[in-house]
Amino acid sequence: MDPTNGDEKKKRFQEAFERGRDGHVGSYNVWLENHGFDPSRVDRDKVTEFFRENPTKSVNQDDVTDIAEYAGFVTTRQDLHHIPVIGPSGIGKTQLLHTVIGLLSEVDDDIDTKLLEANRLGKKTEDGFLLDEYSRQIAELTTPIVCIDDCGLDKRIRTSLRELRDAVDAGLFVTTWTPERWGVNQDQVRDVFSPAKEVHLRSFTQSETKGTLRVIYDYISQDNFALPSKTEERIHELSDGIPRLIHLLALESLREAYHKELVPGHISATDAAADRLNLSNASARVQDLSEARLTVLKQILQLPDERGVQPGTLVDELHRDKSTISYHLRELNEIGFVERDRKGRRAFYRVTETIEPLVQRRISQEAEYNA
Missing domain, CATH: 1.10.10.10 (Winged helix-like DNA-binding domain superfamily/Winged helix DNA-binding domain)
Incomplete structure (x- = not known):
């Protein structure tokens, strides 16, 4: 490659800029390695992927067992049921769906499961909409467990639920909603597919937050790094026990420790991360x-x-x-x-x-x- 080539310089500059915007700065990666962390894992998407691929690592399992009971019920009684899962963004609704599907495959690999994103149901295809294609796929399954994520993003959710419901004679549908969109849609949802039970996700307790942080740091650390107890408590306070915010604070605290020349896990780094994420005193505000x-x-x-x-x-x-x-x-x-x-x-x-x-x-x- 000719280093004097203008296009090549621009390309390399653009690549470096994108790496920086994604948080991948050479010296930061070196700092992470020197403190026993795997830089390739200190990434929000990687941590999310890890939890989804390892459903048993998810700390709060109470709501999963509620759904497991209905899954077992419909497969033996050949009934049709619907469970809406309701909670704020980042509370763990998508993780719950992945956990349900992952654990079902371990319990009985003959159970048919399907995970759909509601905002894709209205996408047009050559033969109509993706909804039509998914309905045909579900109709071929035996007593399927169908998980539909972010239903409030589907502007035609009433029609979507009706068509998907009518595609099967027996099965379990688990849908997820944020509180405000459930409030807007619940009446029409009940008209077309009355819920057997509503599951409302709650924030993590302090103990569950600490457990989640330990799983995260076990994943990203090569030396079994453990946060000081006071920092764990501070992250719980700042995140209000919301998993998405716990993950963000855990990762961004490392970046702030690097910038401020602090040791990993220092509570001042967590406070700096909270300031940058606009989480300082956020719940009260x-x-x-x-x-x-x-x-x-x-x-x-x-x-x-x-x-x-x-x-x-x-x-x-x-x-x-x-x-x-x-x-x-x-x-x-x-x-x-x-x-x-x-x-x-x-x-x-x-x-x-x-x-x-x-x-x-x-x-x-x-x-x-x-x-």
Whole structure:
């Protein structure tokens, strides 16, 4: 390769830039290795993949056993049942589905299972929609256990559930929902596929958070690294026991330890990671939100659009004037509760990933109180 070639320089620069954006800096990797960590595993996607491929490593198994009972019931009684699993983003709904499927295959490899992503059901194909293709596949299975993830993202979920249900005579359907989207869709879901039982996922206890952290560090460490107890407790406090936030804090604390020249596991590195992730005192700040701003966040979360929501849509949905919506969005953006993404002249807003489960939990708590 000619090092003077402009295109090659640009390509190498772009590759280095992308590695940096993904957190793969040469000296950081060396630092990780020097402290007994495997740099290739200190990665959010790798940790997620590890838990999904090793379902028995998942700490909280109570909800899995609830589903296991119904799975056993339908396979022997040839009944048809539906269990919605409800909880904030990052609470472990997708992990639960992978755990169910993984454990079922170990219990009885003759059980047919299928995992679907709800946001793909409405995708067009040459012969119609993916929903039609999945319905045909499920119809060929014997008493299948069908897991459908993120059902609130399917704008035609009523139709989807009806067609999938009608494809089989017996089986178990496990669907997952965030609280605000379950609130919007539950009546029509009950009309087409009444739940046998609802499973509401809870945050981890301090003991479960510590157990999860130990599994994570066992996976990424080559020297059986263990966090100090005070740091484990701090991560539990900052994450509120939400698995996604536990994972983020565990990994980002290492990066902050590197930048601040601290030893791995130092509590100051965890606090620095929390500041960068906007998690410092986040739960209290969410609880202190005004009803007006909570309503804006709730509306953003209720609308199933992966791009985010435009201000004009909020004006129409909430029946507020444009200046009021713009003011709330600007304030929410400044405190790190929403992110803005521009596509041409259009601006889309979405709730910040780390704040999202905390807002959803407040929505769920208020719904329970009102009920």
